[in-house]
Amino acid sequence: MISRLSIILCSALLLTACGEDENASNAGQESIRGLKTVLVEDQQQTTSRRFPSVLQPVEVTTLSFETAGKLGPVDLSVGQTFNEGDVLAQLDRTALTLQLDAAKATAEQARINAENAASTFERLNTLLERGVTTKAQVDDARASMQATAAQFAQTQKQAESAEENLSKTDLMAPYDGVINSVEVESFANISLGAPVATIYKTDSFEASFSVSYTVSQQLVVGKAVSVRLADNPDIVLPGIVSELGSRADTVSSFPLVISLSETRPELKAGMAIEVSIEFAVPTGNGFLLPLTVLPLDGQLDPDAGPDNPTGTTVFVFDDATSTVMKRDITIGGVRENQLIIVDGLAVGDRVASAGTSFLRDGQKVVLLTDSQ
Numbered sequence: 001m002i003s004r005l006s007i008i009l010c011s012a013l014l015l016t017a018c019g020e021d022e023n024a025s026n027a028g029q030e031s032i033r034g035l036k037t038v039l040v041e042d043q044q045q046t047t048s049r050r051f052p053s054v055l056q057p058v059e060v061t062t063l064s065f066e067t068a069g070k071l072g073p074v075d076l077s078v079g080q081t082f083n084e085g086d087v088l089a090q091l092d093r094t095a096l097t098l099q100l101d102a103a104k105a106t107a108e109q110a111r112i113n114a115e116n117a118a119s120t121f122e123r124l125n126t127l128l129e130r131g132v133t134t135k136a137q138v139d140d141a142r143a144s145m146q147a148t149a150a151q152f153a154q155t156q157k158q159a160e161s162a163e164e165n166l167s168k169t170d171l172m173a174p175y176d177g178v179i180n181s182v183e184v185e186s187f188a189n190i191s192l193g194a195p196v197a198t199i200y201k202t203d204s205f206e207a208s209f210s211v212s213y214t215v216s217q218q219l220v221v222g223k224a225v226s227v228r229l230a231d232n233p234d235i236v237l238p239g240i241v242s243e244l245g246s247r248a249d250t251v252s253s254f255p256l257v258i259s260l261s262e263t264r265p266e267l268k269a270g271m272a273i274e275v276s277i278e279f280a281v282p283t284g285n286g287f288l289l290p291l292t293v294l295p296l297d298g299q300l301d302p303d304a305g306p307d308n309p310t311g312t313t314v315f316v317f318d319d320a321t322s323t324v325m326k327r328d329i330t331i332g333g334v335r336e337n338q339l340i341i342v343d344g345l346a347v348g349d350r351v352a353s354a355g356t357s358f359l360r361d362g363q364k365v366v367l368l369t370d371s372q
Contacts, residue, residue, distance in 0.1 A: 007273065032364070033355070035348035036353050038351055040345050040348060040349040041348075042287060043285045044281060047334065047340045048277065048333070049215065050276050051275045052275075053071075053272075054272055055268070056206055056270075057204065057207045058200075059200060063199060065192070065193075066168045066193075067096070070091060070187065072183060073187070074089055074097055076089065082173045083173065087171065088173055089184075098105070103155065103163075105161040107152065110151045118145045120141050128223060133191075134305075174260050177201050180200050183198075184195060199249045206258060206260065214239070219277070221243070222240055224239070225275055229267075229273055236349050244257075244277070286333070287345050292356070295356040309331065313326050314344075321365075324352055324361070324365055350367070366370070
């Protein structure tokens, strides 16, 4: 009598044999890969080039005192904001007050001397009319009167200057702005006109960078650009080309300056930005495709753009044979991380958009729907 164990073993052997026969029969068949594609239909007439740069204030002002003196405590820091009329730094008023008191005392003494000299001249002149004194004494009195009057006028000006210097001990902000740099330390002695701090307005920024000759030939002053903050890509601000150098600063590199048309409170000098400039597609229009259409071994020039169209290959689905065919294309630029194809494709083509590095020319595929 055949045991149950023998029956189970025989059944297992039969199933294994059947499986091996089935695998052997499928070994000669090629597996068919599912293919995701993107339909060629969107056309663009412009492409964008991006240039890194740094925000700089349009106007930087150097502040200094109009008189020499000793600084008081300086409480300024780079990036600090202030309002028009704020006192940013002060000179010690003690020494300047003493100078003013001394100048006033000197001027008062000169006034007294001038009055006495004028009185003496008038008295001697009267005596000369009576014949009591000589003309030489009158002439000496006149000269003394004129000298003391001139000295009084000079000391008056010195007192006025000392009073004006005392009024210049406060360094006031000429406009709303931000501290760009601090050049002094507390309680230092500074001379007339010595830099104390540099400041800038927050309502006007610009950025500069260099472009190639070909790019410079496509630009004009006033051309619109867009500026994106590197630290906050969600913030995009409009700007214009404000300066365009006609002479290269290095080999085939021409300086370009762009100015922001509007600003935000969070903007600060020194922020990293990316300037995007629109250019016409070389052929007049191009098809917009995602970067995933490129195989990993595809060659893409990082400088590809309207002035430098570059060639590469993609896989296009052939509906008649259900295969993919390798096709040469030309890239004329990039827009928002998408390729602009200017040659090699037509409306209605389906281009492989996933797993492209595992495809080969003429390979059988099954076209997947957008939902698969």
